[in-house]
Amino acid sequence: MKAAAALVTLHGMDAVDRLIAHLKPLESALVAFSGGADSSLVAWAAHSALGSRALAVTARSESLAPREAEAARALARRIGIAHEEIAYSELAIPGYADNPPARCYLCKGELFRRLATIAREHGLAVVLDGTNADDLGDYRPGRHAAEQLAVRSPLVELGWGKASIRKALKALDLPVWDKPSNPCLSSRVPYGEPITREKLEQIGRAEAALRELGFRELRVRHHGSTARIELPKDEIPRVLSGGIADEIVARVRAAGFAFVALDLEGLRSGSLNRLLPAAKSTVDS
Numbered sequence: 384m385k386a387a388a389a390l391v392t393l394h395g396m397d398a399v400d401r402l403i404a405h406l407k408p409l410e411s412a413l414v415a416f417s418g419g420a421d422s423s424l425v426a427w428a429a430h431s432a433l434g435s436r437a438l439a440v441t442a443r444s445e446s447l448a449p450r451e452a453e454a455a456r457a458l459a460r461r462i463g464i465a466h467e468e469i470a471y472s473e474l475a476i477p478g479y480a481d482n483p484p485a486r487c488y489l490c491k492g493e494l495f496r497r498l499a500t501i502a503r504e505h506g507l508a509v510v511l512d513g514t515n516a517d518d519l520g521d522y523r524p525g526r527h528a529a530e531q532l533a534v535r536s537p538l539v540e541l542g543w544g545k546a547s548i549r550k551a552l553k554a555l556d557l558p559v560w561d562k563p564s565n566p567c568l569s570s571r572v573p574y575g576e577p578i579t580r581e582k583l584e585q586i587g588r589a590e591a592a593l594r595e596l597g598f599r600e601l602r603v604r605h606h607g608s609t610a611r612i613e614l615p616k617d618e619i620p621r622v623l624s625g626g627i628a629d630e631i632v633a634r635v636r637a638a639g640f641a642f643v644a645l646d647l648e649g650l651r652s653g654s655l656n657r658l659l660p661a662a663k664s665t666v667d668s
Contacts, residue, residue: 398543398547398550398551399424399427399428399431399551399554399555401541402424402428402537402538402541402543402551403428403431403432404432405537405540405541406428406429406432406433406511406537407432407433409432409433409508409509409535410433410436410508411433411436411437411505411506411507411508411509412429412433412436412437412438412502412507412508412509412510412511412535413437413438413439413440413498413501413502413505413507413509413510413511414426414429414437414438414439414440414464414510414511414512414513415440415442415494415495415498415510415511415512415513415534416439416440416441416455416459416464416466416513417441417447417451417455417513418441418451418452418454418455418456418458418459418559419513419559419562419564419565420513420545420548420549420552420559420560420562420564421513421514421515421538421545421548422439422512422513423458423462423513423552423557423559424513424538424548424551424552424555424557425511425512425513425537425538426439426458426459426462426464427462427464427555427557428537429464429511430462430463430464435465436507437464437465438464438465438466438467438501438502438505438507439459439462439464439465439466439467440466440467440468440469440498440501441455441456441459441466441467441468441469442468442469442470442471442494442497442498443468443469443470443471444470444471444472444473444567445472445473445474445568445580445583446473446567446568446569446578446583447567447568448565448568448587448590448591449587450591451565452468456468458557458558458559461557461558462557467501469497469501471493471494471497473490473493473569474578474579474580476489476490476493477489479578480577480578480579481575481577481578482569482572482573482574482575482576482577482578483574483575484524484574484659485524486524486569486574486578487523487524487525487528488524488525488527488528490525490567490569491524491525491526491528491529492528492531492532495510495512495528495529495532495534496532498510498534499532509533509534509535510532510533510534510535511534511535511536511537512529512534512535512536513536513538514526514529514536514538514539515536515538515539515543515544515545515548516538516539516542516543516544517544517545518539519539522653522656522659549561563599563600564600564652566652568583568586568587568590569583570602570653570655571586571602571603571604571605572586572604572605573604573605573606573655573658574655574658574659576605576607582605585605585638585639585640586603586605586638588637588638588639589603589610589634589635589638589639589640590602590603592634592635592637592638593612593631593634593635595634596627596630596631596634598614598618600614600615600650601613601614601650602650602654603635604646604654604655608640608641608642609640609641609642609643609644610635610638610640610642610643610644611644611646612631612635612643612644612645612646613646613648613649613650613651613654614645614646614649614650615649615650616649616650619645619647619649622645628645631643631645
């Protein structure tokens with residue numbers, strides 16, 4: 384791993400040095416660690432600042448693709464931070480399977496309560512997550528749960544957005560520097576449509592099959608018997624003119640869908656939120 388002296392600069396200072404300095408006064412911390420870009424930077428900085436008094440915890444649940452848990456485990460080893468995994472059922476959380484607009488609030492509330500318990504058992508002072516400054520512009524009810532449970536978000540506190548995070552990870556030679564965002568599989572199901580283990584497994588199979596074709600960033604939205612595929616716009620010509628459309632259809636149908644649609648609007652994070660004009664008010668009730 385490259386030396387910290389080669390790090391990028393943010394606001395005229397060494398960016399990661401500033402993050403490490405921000406975390407040192409905590410003395411100890413538990414990091415909610417998904418293995419994505421954001422939580423990986425927080426885990427690296429926590430380990431650098433706190434050493435053995437930092438612990439990364441990955442939650443394994445129905446909505447986390449198995450490959451994501453495996454990748455998180457490998458990355459924690461590379462960073463050197465102590466790492467634990469917990470298994471819990473999101474579908475067992477009251478109301479979660481009904482898929483209300485506040486689904487993420489229910490999920491994050493349960494997760495952060497469990498992480499807070501683990502932190503107390505280990506004598507750790509605080510729970511940290513990887514929320515970044517760019518996340519604040521979207522509908523994220525899970526953020527409300529974090530605030531209620533005193534979860535700290537150091538990237539938000541320092542004003543770090545995604546571009547700064549990726550630059551820092553690249554300078555640190557961490558392989559997730561260009562890893563696409565990959566929200567939980569439940570985010571592929573329209574609000575109000577029940578979430579089941581079968582649907583999540585179906586989505587997971589379809590997305591894994593498309594990644595085998597070389598698509599790194601994608602979503603397979605679950606609309607009953609129809610899979611609506613979102614790809615970056617610059618990937619769409621490859622599908623339409625590259626002779627790969629039939630293979631996509633075959634693979635997605637093999638995952639359990641009867642019909643396969645390509646969304647010409649392209650990949651949009653949180654695209655299903657447009658169906659929720661009153662969603663934000665449900666979290667505060």
